[in-house]
Amino acid sequence: MKKLVALMCMLICILSMTACAETDTTDYTANYDQEALRDTTEQFFTMLQDEDEATIQNFLEMDNSQISTDNDQALEIKAGFQAWLDNKEVLGSYTPQESDTFTLTADEDGAAIVMDATFENRTGRITANYSTDGTLISFNVEPVYSTAENLQNAVLNTVLGMGIVFVVLIFIAFVISLFRFINKAENRAAAEHKEESRPAPKASAKPAPAPVPEAVPEPMDDLELVAVITAAVAASMNTSVDNLVVRSIKRRSTNKWRKA
16 A cells, blocks of 8 residues: 555656646747748759659669668658659649748757749649758648639549449449349250250150951851852752742741741
């Protein structure tokens, strides 16, 4: 418990000392010649616009160690030259004007200036950072757009983005609508493959020949029957057929023929 109380007291003392510390109100801008920094910045951009793009591109392709011993500083310098290449067509040529606004801020590490410079096509914002000895260590340039232009660009970007989304959705819907044709083609191909792989039907056995119906004797004609019976009777009586006259023939139940 005593250690906790001692720790709390120490923390309170540290916070009290921090609160009582004096605020650094040193005006570091007094250490720099504002007009000299402005002239240096204007001369640098005047020479920069006269440089050939191929020369600047070769500079950007150089190894960072050839530009500065500090890798971060080399990257910042390259970023400045790249910003100039990206925006020079939008800004146009640069001509220093007395009416260009100029703001200087400084601290113990160096100074920074912000200048709204007049270019051929539109106003450009130049930012340049200097070390404590007045050496330019990094810079940047970008076009300044009005509020109306920013809103217009925002609307155009929104419309363009929505248009791209709708085009992509329509394309996806079109692709999905083609799936039914793909499904039909797959079903047709599967049916053809199944038909080709189906074994050929075996030859059926020859049907047995139909039984030949037994010959049924045709019924005799009555005259033929009379002639046959007459001949039989004549033979049994040992006489000639001419001596017999058949008047009628009748079947009896005893299956015996009676003489007429």
